[in-house]
Amino acid sequence: MLSMFLALFLVTLISATILGFVYEFTKDAIAESRAAKQTEALKKVLPPFNNNPVQEMYKKAVDGDTLYFFPARKDSALVGIAVNTFSPKGFSGMIRIMVGFLPDGTIRDVAVLEHKETPGLGEKMVRSKSDWSVQFQGKNPKTFKLAVKKDGGDVDAITASTISSRAFCDALERAYKNLTEGGAK
Amino acid sequence: MNQWKNFSKGLIAENAIFVQVLGMCPTLGTTTSAYNGLGMGLATTFVLVMSNIVVSMVRNYIPDKVRIPSFIVIIASFVTVVELTMQAYLPALFEELGLFIPLIVVNCLVLGRAEAFASKNTIWSSTLDGLGMGLGFTLALFMLGSVREILGSGSWFGLKFIQGDGMLLFVLAPGAFLALAYLIAIMNKFNRKNA
Numbered sequence: 001m002l003s004m005f006l007a008l009f010l011v012t013l014i015s016a017t018i019l020g021f022v023y024e025f026t027k028d029a030i031a032e033s034r035a036a037k038q039t040e041a042l043k044k045v046l047p048p049f050n051n052n053p054v055q056e057m058y059k060k061a062v063d064g065d066t067l068y069f070f071p072a073r074k075d076s077a078l079v080g081i082a083v084n085t086f087s088p089k090g091f092s093g094m095i096r097i098m099v100g101f102l103p104d105g106t107i108r109d110v111a112v113l114e115h116k117e118t119p120g121l122g123e124k125m126v127r128s129k130s131d132w133s134v135q136f137q138g139k140n141p142k143t144f145k146l147a148v149k150k151d152g153g154d155v156d157a158i159t160a161s162t163i164s165s166r167a168f169c170d171a172l173e174r175a176y177k178n179l180t181e182g183g184a185k
Numbered sequence: 186m187n188q189w190k191n192f193s194k195g196l197i198a199e200n201a202i203f204v205q206v207l208g209m210c211p212t213l214g215t216t217t218s219a220y221n222g223l224g225m226g227l228a229t230t231f232v233l234v235m236s237n238i239v240v241s242m243v244r245n246y247i248p249d250k251v252r253i254p255s256f257i258v259i260i261a262s263f264v265t266v267v268e269l270t271m272q273a274y275l276p277a278l279f280e281e282l283g284l285f286i287p288l289i290v291v292n293c294l295v296l297g298r299a300e301a302f303a304s305k306n307t308i309w310s311s312t313l314d315g316l317g318m319g320l321g322f323t324l325a326l327f328m329l330g331s332v333r334e335i336l337g338s339g340s341w342f343g344l345k346f347i348q349g350d351g352m353l354l355f356v357l358a359p360g361a362f363l364a365l366a367y368l369i370a371i372m373n374k375f376n377r378k379n380a
Contacts, residue, residue, distance in 0.1 A: 008255060119356055
């Protein structure tokens with residue numbers, strides 16, 4: 001009886017110790033690769049800047065999650081704001097997108113950060129898989145309705161992935177709405 | 186001779202997917218492309234070999250009644266090691282497979298080998314068994330992933346060779362079942378000829 005407790009206790013103890021070490025060892029690399037991904041996305045969606053948008057980042061809690069705003073300045077003049085936005089309406093869960101706005105609200109570019117959409121279908125929202133998301137470049141949501149054509153908007157949906165396309169629009173719309181409401185500087 | 190058999194039986198004769206039909210969840214879920222299949226197979230192989238080694242090392246010290254929980258803890262630890270390491274050094278692959286890595290824990294194949302083989306055999310035999318089973322699993326996932334990617338997306342390892350979409354059905358869940366069924370049928374024909 002005692003040997004059973006002892007054996008199981010030792011097995012879990014040793015496992016936990018090893019995991020602790022591995023966690024400590026990989027922690028920095030994981031944080032680094034996440035930060036690198038964010039910086040890369042910021043560079044892609046924002047016009048050239050020379051401040052550190054991550055330092056000036058501010059948050060806004062909406063719809064049960066958080067939007068992150070990254071103001072970009074060049075020689076202290078605001079040249080754009082990137083928004084890390086989200087939509088819970090994806091075909092298989094949460095989608096997070098980085099979208100860069102110019103000061104007048106025009107979308108400069110978009111980059112998908114996280115998604116679980118179907119490979120070969122909804123996955124096409126990612127730039128490396130298809131050029132679908134290019135259509136958002138240079139559009140101002142004031143005049144460009146962020147909804148798929150089926151819903152009366154101006155966005156060409158991904159073939160056979162209307163739900164994913166809707167979620168994409170939903171995320172952009174959320175970013176734009178909160179950016180303008182929040183009194184963009 | 187006997188050791189060679191410990192290794193080779195997992196490749197074809199007792200192939201985890203085509204013959205034993207174990208571990209179907211990651212098999213059907215991750216094999217949307219050749220690259221994903223290969224990655225998942227290799228991750229599982231690593232866990233399988235390591236857990237087989239450790240289980241066979243401690244097999245004489247673990248009381249029978251708590252052996253299953255002990256095996257699961259050992260397997261889960263290695264899976265977490267793989268998950269953290271992949272997240273840190275192979276973020277691109279982790280993005281594709283991240284969802285499925287924790288599922289290696291409940292892959293019947295891994296616990297099955299620990300229970301059926303490693304807990305009764307020497308370390309060396311268990312290592313070979315894990316390696317053979319793992320490579321057989323990898324081979325099967327790679328074949329399934331290739332078939333689905335070629336038919337479904339018209340590409341192989343991300344290299345497009347036809348324009349357009351291919352047969353989308355094969356990228357989606359039903360295509361996984363169809364492709365797997367045909368592969369098993371072909372393997373059965375091939376095996377029977379040998380017998």
